[in-house]
Amino acid sequence: MEAPIIIFDLVGEDVTKTITPTKLVQMRGNIDKAVIEDNVLQLIGWAASVNAGPVESLRVSYSGKEFTDFEMAFGIKSPDVKEIFPNLECAQKSRFRIRIPLNQEEQQQIRDSLIVVTPLFKEGEGGSILYLLEPSLPLPSEDDSELMIWIGSNALATFSRTAIEFLGYFLEMAALKPTDSVLDVGCGMGRIAYTLAYYLAPTTRYEGFDIMEPLIQWAQNNIAPRFPNFNFRRVDIYNKLYNHNGTLPATEFVFPYEDESFDFVFLGSVFTHIPACEVRHYLEEIYRVLKPGGRCLCTVFLHNEESAKLIAAGKSSANLVHEIDDYFATSLDMPEMFTGFKEDLLLGWIGSSGFTVKGKYYGLWCGRTEFISYQDILILHKD
Ligand SMILES: C[S@@+](CC[C@H](N)C(=O)[O-])C[C@H]1O[C@@H](n2cnc3c(N)ncnc32)[C@H](O)[C@@H]1O
Incomplete structure (x- = not known):
């Protein structure tokens, strides 16, 4: 397993406080x-x-x-x-x-x-300010630091802060309730599951899947035994960065869940590592597995007039300068390092999948001074 050069976490260095943006x-x-x-x-x-x-x-x-x-x-x-x-x-x-x-x-x-x-x-x-006093669930340790590079270069130091930060967004932006069933697409090692485990009711269903075996194993070993309502699954999908030996193209992957089986779907820094054709297919699958009234929170890099100007001025932490077909990447050799999308195109694909966009929160990633989180956040509703 070769470590990537750097993967930006869901949270940037400058986002130091829990943020409750709406309500x-x-x-x-x-x-x-x-x-x-x-x-x-x-x-x-x-x-x-x-x-x-x-x-x-x-x-x-x-x-x-x-x-x-x-x-x-x-x-x-x-x-x-x-x-x-x-x-x-x-x-x-x-x-x-x-x-x-x-x-x-x-x-x-x-x-x-x-x-x-x-x-x-x-x-x-x-909004709600959340705190875990002495959680008995184990946090990743120094021994896991190589693994954690895959979910963000500073993830060891910020693991629980990011988990708390995103649970706050789920509550404030998507009105997540303890009884809402959750699907975590590209769940990594269960960073967001960590706080969800403390929030969801003991009988509420949580499903997470990811394409990297060691990440899923960590979640299976550390979270699932304490919370039997939490289930983690590995799928062998190809991604040049995360699973270059993968056998299944993401565009052909049918999520292994029934239609209309979840209230809430989360994708944290997943649409920032896959090309447009995969995003479009995933949007359809997410729509299929969500119940009517269900919500999806996904983080993205939106290419628009403001972010394009900041990128051109050298202010962005993700240098999305290469336009490949219908998306942007920071590297031509390894497009999966970071991917971003023209805002109007992505919003069009989201609409074509059947979703309504109910929230859009711009992030710090491109060098903005007013922001909510590090990445941009979209809230999608299945009406
Ligand atoms: C930056 S990490 C974020 C992990 C997790 N969401 C979190 O917040 O801790 C990106 C994750 O997306 C996963 N991934 C990449 N391509 C994927 C795909 N096609 N389907 C599902 N997960 C994918 C990677 O294996 C990796 O765990």
């Missing part, structure tokens, strides 16, 4: 510290909105249980937040501190649960 209030926020001391859970973090005034209250829950009786303080000075996000309202006083007394049973449960903090602003409810 009622546009905001950013993060939990910087969470500890249990003297039977009290302390959460320290920050939240600031784009234009909804200061935080007026906070809701805290885990595993669907909401706390009703706790101390909170907000409006605490946060010059560090102001420095990174000068345009957010009240960024200079956005920090909060929460103290929640816990009984023994709660202390046991909450360590291995997803904590959800929802800021309530003057103008409405913000």
Whole structure:
């Protein structure tokens, strides 16, 4: 297995905070510290909105249980937040501190649960800020670092941050519920499954497939045994970068699932490594396996006027300058290193597959200064 030169992760170096881009209030926020001391859970973090005034209250829950009786303080000075996000309202006083007394049973449960903090602003409810305190699921270690290069060059350091970041997008952009069945196309080693395992109900179905054997093996060995509702499968599809001995062309691959069997499909940095004909075929398969009302969140590199200008100016981290048929690549020898698509063409293919585009969030990848995540994100709906 020859390691690629560099694969950009789903998250860029500069995306340092959990972001909750939509819902009622546009905001950013993060939990910087969470500890249990003297039977009290302390959460320290920050939240600031784009234009909804200061935080007026906070809701805290885990595993669907909401706390009703706790101390909170907000409006605490946060010059560090102001420095990174000068345009957010009240960024200079956005920090909060929460103290929640816990009984023994709660202390046991909450360590291995997803904590959800929802800021309530003057103008409405913000998005969810998510935190895993002491997850018992193993994280990849230094021993896995060679493997992790395949899912992003800085993936070892950012594994759980990216997993939390994307679960946040699923909740805010695609209204994912704990009972929604999920298909993770090109799931890699289960990075996104990692946090989904803490969010989905124990009986909710998760299926992930990928073309690289060692990545799937990691997920099968580390996630599936603890979460029997999580199933990982390897398929021998050809991709010059990820599986050059693969026997099956992606364009002929029929997803091994029934029609209308999933509520939500995710593709994290998969359409950034395959050519247009494969994207078009996958869109049809995704449409087929989604239930009516189902949603798909996929990350992409959209070639449009703005990104083309930034690429030409040398600002982009993905130098998508080679036009091959109906897509762009950074390398002619290895087009699968990075692929991107003309925005209007891709949106046309998405429409032809039957989907409606319900969300489009531009990313940092090409050197934008206003962005949500590293890659562009699209939300597709099957009506
Ligand atoms: C950058 S990694 C992202 C992995 C994973 N989605 C994550 O976020 O951790 C891209 C993944 O796409 C997979 N891949 C490439 N071509 C594929 C295809 N035709 N079908 C499914 N997965 C594919 C690769 O094996 C690799 O695991």
